[in-house]
Amino acid sequence: MAAHRGFDAESIEQVRAIWQAPDMATKHGLKAVDLFDAIERGEVKAVWIMATNPVVSLPQSQKIKRALKRCELVIVSDICADSDIAQYADILLPAAGWGEKQGMVTNSERMMSRQRAFLPMRGESRPDWWAISKVGQALCRLMDVSDGFGYHSEYEIFKEHIQLSAINKHAPQLFDLSKLSTLTENDYQQWQPMQWPLGGERPFADGAFATPSGRANLIVPEAIDLETPRGHQEFILNTGRDRDQWHTMTRTGYVPSLTQKRSSLRFTSTHSPLKEQSLKRSNLLN
Missing domain, CATH: 3.40.50.740 (Rossmann fold)
Incomplete structure (x- = not known):
């Protein structure tokens, strides 16, 4: 509240x-x-x-x-x-x-x-x-x-x-x-x-948390077993972020200079067949 x-x-x-x-x-x-x-x-x-x-x-x-x-x-x-x-x-x-x-x-x-x-x-x-x-x-x-x-x-x-x-x-x-x-x-x-706090004091400097008991409330999340097979064509994916874009790119996706920086990484890296192959794969995925 x-x-x-x-x-x-x-x-x-x-x-x-x-x-x-x-x-x-x-x-x-x-x-x-x-x-x-x-x-x-x-x-x-x-x-x-x-x-x-x-x-x-x-x-x-x-x-x-x-x-x-x-x-x-x-x-x-x-x-x-x-x-x-x-x-x-x-x-x-x-x-x-x-x-x-x-x-x-x-x-x-x-x-x-x-x-x-x-x-x-x-x-x-x-x-x-x-x-x-x-x-x-x-x-x-x-x-x-x-x-x-x-x-x-x-x-x-x-x-x-x-x-x-x-x-x-x-x-x-x-x-x-x-x-x-x-x-x-x-x-x-x-x-x-x-x-804030406006008096300049440092929060929790006295070793107490902002709870009625003064003790921390720890919550243990339910573990997810990512190794167990999850059925046919069922995947768990983690979201990623583009370094030069913000969140879902609703605003920043329209800025050409922010999309060009990704390709420029090929010219700043030391030449390597493995890196070159990785970059080609990355470009295909993107």
Whole structure:
């Protein structure tokens, strides 16, 4: 749930108090793979897909395609009209691109940085937060709920994020931005990179984890025997990555210079019949 919290009764009530929500979720939703299983079974009737390309990125792509074809309403927010996932959209919404939108970004070392737009949004494209807010406002009107999703800027969303994080002040969770509660819009616009925890302390320096017991929770996954024969024409494949491409190549695949670097590797390597044969095989596979 919000602010790194789970779905225990205390967390639900604390978030409910801030959101003033009449009806709170009491358990987590479906993970990505489970979601598409539910769509294929007809249990989920509508799906809104943003900033991802599940037709290529999720396992068992044929199952994903079957699920999308069966789904009664598929909404896709994308910057490409002809991406793999856009082809399954009943409603295709024009999303703002990376350089056209802005907001707060936190990296893996907990450094919060302001992403600032450096290009104007084209046509009718809009940032994801704006689209979600507009749909949320419409749903609130249908459900006769007041003051829901009334955001006008990224700053207002970040301020709510700060407010929500304050519920961790006396909780095992370390994410607490309550020291920023007086942040003004001007402060936000002038933001310089800042790392949480905001006091400068190093997480887990005391040898305790952010759990009620202070001990780490270790989960042992079920082992998969890759050596056992799995039947006729049945394979297990690992996905790979092209060094100069991003993820499923929805955006970067259109950049000629990124596809040319692969062939140039032949001229930078020491000549070897074995390497040459390997490169020819690689080119055939690609």
